[in-house]
Amino acid sequence: MTEPHLPIGVAIIGGGPAGLSAGLQLVRANRRIAIIDSNRPRHSATLHSHGFLTRDGASPLELRRLGREEFEAYPTATFAQAIVREVAPLSEAEALATGFPDGLGFRVRGSGVRGAADVEFLARRVLITAGLVEELPPFPMVRAFYGTSLHSCVECDGFEKTDKPLVLIGETSDLFARALLISRFSSDLIVFTNGADTVRPDQEEQLARIGIRVERRPIDDIVGERAEMTGVRMADGEVIPRVGGFVRPRWHAPVEFLGDQPIERDEWGLVVVDGRGETSVRGIYATGDIVPPGPQQLVIAAGGGARVAAKLNMDMIRGALGVGQVDD
Ligand SMILES: Cc1cc2nc3c(=O)[nH]c(=O)nc-3n(C[C@H](O)[C@H](O)[C@H](O)COP(=O)(O)OP(=O)(O)OC[C@H]3O[C@@H](n4cnc5c(N)ncnc54)[C@H](O)[C@@H]3O)c2cc1C
Secondary structure (H helix, E strand, O other), X not given: OEEOOOOEEEEEEOOOHHHHHHHHHHHOOOOOEEEEEOOOOHHHXXXXXOOOOOOOOOOXXXXXXXXXXXXHOOOXXXXXEEEEEEEEEOOHHHHHHHOOOOOOOEEEEEEEOOOOOEEEEEEEEEEEOOOOEEEOOOOOXXXXXXXXXXXXXXXXXXXXXXXXXXXXXXXXXXXXXHHXXXXXXXXXXXEEOOXXXXXXXXXXXXXXXXXXXXXXXXXXXXXXXXXXXXXXXXXXXXXXXXXXXXXXXXXXXXXXXXXXXXXXXOOOOOEOOOOXXXXXXXXXEEXXXXXXXXXXXXXHHHHHHHHHHHHHHHHHHHHHHOOOOOOO
């Protein structure tokens, strides 16, 4: 059953650090805000998150719980546990009839998760903070070690890997840059391309100069004992001993709910926004992991949420008063 809701200022899709931070700023600007969250954070594989000022080492779930509690303490806040299925633009007449003064608005529909009701909101603006969906390299055991021995964020988990025999596994053209970043923590590093030709010979030479080897043979699987990774088994059967490291997943921005609205993406599939955080669809904003350039970290996502909230607030003030662009 769908619960009816009052028209709101902003529907925020995603209740991670980006969405919660934006939500907090906007309810504090006296806006009526709904955060709609399907409760599937990308970092659920990990027990400790690092680098968030005052919360270094905290559980990511605890961070979300605290953020939600702070947001929901405001009377104009709604937090819905649902997965957004559709974001459809209102016609100008519908938007004006709803009380949206600049004739711009959206209908946002979602299906309840974990027993929660389905939701429908009419919102002046939409903010997408849905994070990324990641596709790990296709080895049967990779998930078993992800978040413990293997990680994707070098800035987040590099420190704990200092001086260990490490891997970097991936098939994308940014492996060279990532290998340089990891070399801050350990020079005992092997870059596995799984047969892909994504590290150029000149880059391989530069890596060799600092003791990093590139292994181009295809991989069969990751091997280990219990939760501890012990090596990488190549397709030819050789096992190369390694205790952990980094994988480079492929990501995609989960914005299927936009249907055929023409949202621009970059070469990696992330959502392109302007300096104000607005996407190529007027009235739809995005921030957090889903937009470049990163780095993909909690503190960056939370900062992005606060920044885009300020821009959205001003956009709605301008829209209500009918004034053009102002310096803010
Ligand atoms: C294994 C791992 C470990 C990490 N460790 C660290 C660390 O130690 N330190 C650090 O700073 N960063 C870390 N990160 C990165 C950090 O988790 C992200 O940068 C941060 O969570 C991004 O925040 P976000 O709000 O953009 O997206 P997310 O936190 O991913 O939140 C997005 C939310 O949107 C929801 N959503 C998606 N689609 C919909 C939909 N259609 N409808 C409703 N809701 C939807 C999802 O369920 C999710 O709850 C780690 C990431 C991973 C994968």
